[in-house]
Amino acid sequence: MANYDVVVIGSGPGGYVCAIRAAQLGLKTAVVEKDPTFGGTCLNIGCIPSKALLHASELYEEAGEKFGKMGIKVGAPKLDLPAMMKFKDEGVESNVKGVAFLFRKNKIDTFQGTGRITAPGKVEVKGADGKAQMLDTRSIVIATGSDVARLKGIDIDEKRIVSSTGALVLDKVPERLLVVGAGVIGLELGSVWRRLGAKVTVVEFLDRILPGIDGEVCRQFQRLLEKQGIAFKLSSKVAAVDMSGNRLKAKVEPAAGGPAETIEADVVLVCVGRVPYSNGLGLEAVGVKKDNRGRVVVDGHFATNVAGIYAIGDVIAGPMLAHKAEDEGIAVAEIIAGQAGQVNHEVIPNVVYTYPEIATVGKSEEELKEAGIAYNVGKFPFSANPRARVNLETEGFVKILADAKSDRVLGVHILGPDAGNMIAEAAVAMEFGAAAEDIARTCHAHPTLPEAVKEAALAVAKRAIHI
Ligand SMILES: Cc1cc2nc3c(=O)[nH]c(=O)nc-3n(C[C@H](O)[C@H](O)[C@H](O)COP(=O)(O)OP(=O)(O)OC[C@H]3O[C@@H](n4cnc5c(N)ncnc54)[C@H](O)[C@@H]3O)c2cc1C
Numbered sequence: 001m002a003n004y005d006v007v008v009i010g011s012g013p014g015g016y017v018c019a020i021r022a023a024q025l026g027l028k029t030a031v032v033e034k035d036p037t038f039g040g041t042c043l044n045i046g047c048i049p050s051k052a053l054l055h056a057s058e059l060y061e062e063a064g065e066k067f068g069k070m071g072i073k074v075g076a077p078k079l080d081l082p083a084m085m086k087f088k089d090e091g092v093e094s095n096v097k098g099v100a101f102l103f104r105k106n107k108i109d110t111f112q113g114t115g116r117i118t119a120p121g122k123v124e125v126k127g128a129d130g131k132a133q134m135l136d137t138r139s140i141v142i143a144t145g146s147d148v149a150r151l152k153g154i155d156i157d158e159k160r161i162v163s164s165t166g167a168l169v170l171d172k173v174p175e176r177l178l179v180v181g182a183g184v185i186g187l188e189l190g191s192v193w194r195r196l197g198a199k200v201t202v203v204e205f206l207d208r209i210l211p212g213i214d215g216e217v218c219r220q221f222q223r224l225l226e227k228q229g230i231a232f233k234l235s236s237k238v239a240a241v242d243m244s245g246n247r248l249k250a251k252v253e254p255a256a257g258g259p260a261e262t263i264e265a266d267v268v269l270v271c272v273g274r275v276p277y278s279n280g281l282g283l284e285a286v287g288v289k290k291d292n293r294g295r296v297v298v299d300g301h302f303a304t305n306v307a308g309i310y311a312i313g314d315v316i317a318g319p320m321l322a323h324k325a326e327d328e329g330i331a332v333a334e335i336i337a338g339q340a341g342q343v344n345h346e347v348i349p350n351v352v353y354t355y356p357e358i359a360t361v362g363k364s365e366e367e368l369k370e371a372g373i374a375y376n377v378g379k380f381p382f383s384a385n386p387r388a389r390v391n392l393e394t395e396g397f398v399k400i401l402a403d404a405k406s407d408r409v410l411g412v413h414i415l416g417p418d419a420g421n422m423i424a425e426a427a428v429a430m431e432f433g434a435a436a437e438d439i440a441r442t443c444h445a446h447p448t449l450p451e452a453v454k455e456a457a458l459a460v461a462k463r464a465i466h467i
Helices: 013-024 040-045 047-065 081-105 184-195 215-228 322-336 365-371 386-390 419-431 436-440 451-460
Strands: 002-009 029-033 109-112 114-119 122-126 132-142 146-148 176-180 199-203 231-233 236-242 248-254 261-265 267-270 274-276 309-311 350-352 357-362 375-381 397-403 409-416
Touching: 002 013, 002 114, 002 322, 013 029, 013 040, 013 081, 013 322, 029 132, 040 047, 040 081, 047 081, 047 184, 114 132, 132 322, 176 184, 176 261, 184 199, 184 215, 184 267, 184 350, 199 236, 199 261, 215 231, 215 357, 215 365, 215 397, 215 409, 248 267, 309 322, 350 419, 357 419, 365 375, 365 409, 375 451, 386 451, 397 436, 397 451, 409 419, 409 451, 419 436, 419 451, 436 451
Parallel strands: 002 029, 002 132, 029 109, 132 309, 176 199, 176 267, 199 231
Antiparallel strands: 114 122, 122 132, 146 274, 236 248, 248 261, 350 357, 357 409, 375 397, 397 409
């Protein structure tokens, strides 16, 4: 029996960050991880490998399409897929090793095996060899994350019918790729394989892509993706996939019902969301409440209904994002240590790492309309930003939504190059309760893309300069 202040189950961005913060605060901390490497979904099969492939495939496309226009003659680029996969794997390896290093540095004990809560304060760890050991602890943090959501009747074999996990390790570029689901992950991985040569069709049940993201941004984004060659079938569903022949045959039906059509593909990528990983943890026996979607129910302090048991990250409600999990990890460690940790869930940026990128924070126009909040809109296109123009990256715009009475920034939506980096400024401004006027009066370096953020803030009061 080992004694701890905190035992964290799961070493994803929620769990490992929580453990580090707890150790910094002087708590004796252990992490339990069932997989062979640390870092969870994000580092092993999520954010990091997908961004490595997005980065490499974007450069591959740029080399073919843009370099010549800039006077760089390299000839037609050739794809070496195994080398690109190696580049991705090395990036993953360096990151997961980084987590192991941080655990050692912070004197965090690690246990390889599946964790199960047998009682408040007791975590059993069962290793791959079947041997179990018991950890005794004051507090338990459940950070077990999420798993791929599946579609009834469509079996993922991770070879021809793949989830995001299989789509990160395909050994050849499929001639035709059918993506089921126009969410963030489907569009990111669809973009990777389109850039590398696949003909990509995306089938989406809803009548729009990227549900939850500002409608105007999504409409323009869809047009840009179509220009790049991705085909969309909205308001449609994949009812079945016939695997009997050389080519897969997907039965695609209108969402509202009606005659089906067949779409042929070499690979079908099922990207219909993720589900919380809350089974097998012993929660029912201990009496920890879950909601109807299997998420662990917590209060504003990440505490479950059972004293001493907390939960964070993808396994609880809220956007399934690594940085949301990380911030919750920090907050819960501080709360356990007797401090006042908290997360402002109103200001969590969301990024789609395609080209161009989408980055948003705060409320969309649809949300403000639904809440009956009067707002002003300031918009500025990248086609009027000098740096974007000189870089040949003029697609997209920045949109700032500000309260009509107070001018307080309520939402910022960016479609454009490097939007994911630019959104940080908006998040800081919103965290400090900034007005659009505050951003407009902040000096921005020239020539930079963030000048478009300043111009959008000026446009809220109808006084943008460069348009
Ligand atoms: C393809 C893809 C791309 C993504 N890209 C991004 C992105 O760009 N940006 C972003 O913010 N988010 C992205 N995400 C989402 C992000 O990965 C998750 O939001 C994040 O990993 C959640 O962190 P977590 O710590 O809650 O859980 P996870 O990262 O899922 O980690 C949970 C860990 O718990 C372990 N575990 C589960 N049960 C047990 C048990 N009983 N005992 C021991 N260990 C257990 C699991 O093995 C896992 O290692 C992406 C996801 C995918 C799939």
